[in-house]
Amino acid sequence: MKILLIEDNVALANQLVNFMQGLGWLVDYAGTGQLGLQLALQHEFDVILLDLNLPDLDGLQVCQNLLASTDVRPPILMLTARDAFKDKASGFAAGADDYLTKPFDLRELALRCEALSRRRQLFVQHSIKIGPLALCRRQHQVWWHQQPITLTATGFHILQKLMEDHPYPSSRRDLIAAVWPTDQPESNTLKVHIYTLRKSLDAVIGRPLIHTISSVGYQLTVVDDV
Numbered sequence: 001m002k003i004l005l006i007e008d009n010v011a012l013a014n015q016l017v018n019f020m021q022g023l024g025w026l027v028d029y030a031g032t033g034q035l036g037l038q039l040a041l042q043h044e045f046d047v048i049l050l051d052l053n054l055p056d057l058d059g060l061q062v063c064q065n066l067l068a069s070t071d072v073r074p075p076i077l078m079l080t081a082r083d084a085f086k087d088k089a090s091g092f093a094a095g096a097d098d099y100l101t102k103p104f105d106l107r108e109l110a111l112r113c114e115a116l117s118r119r120r121q122l123f124v125q126h127s128i129k130i131g132p133l134a135l136c137r138r139q140h141q142v143w144w145h146q147q148p149i150t151l152t153a154t155g156f157h158i159l160q161k162l163m164e165d166h167p168y169p170s171s172r173r174d175l176i177a178a179v180w181p182t183d184q185p186e187s188n189t190l191k192v193h194i195y196t197l198r199k200s201l202d203a204v205i206g207r208p209l210i211h212t213i214s215s216v217g218y219q220l221t222v223v224d225d226v
Helices: 010-022 033-042 059-069 085-094 106-124 153-165 172-179 189-205
Strands: 002-006 026-030 047-051 076-080 098-101 127-130 133-136 141-144 147-149 210-213 217-220
Touching: 002 010, 002 033, 010 026, 010 106, 026 033, 033 047, 033 059, 047 059, 047 106, 059 076, 059 085, 076 085, 076 106, 085 098, 098 106, 127 153, 133 153, 141 189, 147 189, 153 172, 153 189, 153 217, 172 189, 172 217, 189 210
Parallel strands: 002 026, 002 047, 047 076, 076 098
Antiparallel strands: 127 133, 133 141, 141 147, 210 217
């Protein structure tokens, strides 16, 4: 499990990092809200442990900024000494998924992280993310840097197959089998839908993502790949 810890109390942060690394987890650490937000947007994590009281952006601001900046984010477990109901309500309203009051048992922290990670995996199974390109099978939606891209139903399924095969090319035969599993389309049907899909993507992204591979099929190349 990969954890992002955002905590300005160095002694507590060291204790948490040592404990989680002892469980075999990978831990990235940030001592400020701004650095934590930057790491959360640049890397993928299973759970974010977020202190409410931070020296620059507080935990509520980090939650709000993260929600405003990305459609797919890891669950947030907020850590704080504030135990009043209104403080917990504010945390949940800002986007926190769970709340743990200091001081806490490290074993309970581990259990909560594992539960949040399992819950996240249920969603991740429906999502594919390659750099700034994200696709959600359940919502039938595609985003580029959090900007929605409107595709036809067929275009969506073609892109899904290309993303599933990435970084390798998808053969024409495999694409046809994935998109039209029961009805064989006419010989140029795939080519027509690829053309339409390219136009929809290029209109938002500004450069081609789908490339023709001679004698093979098509390959997806995302900006972050080059």
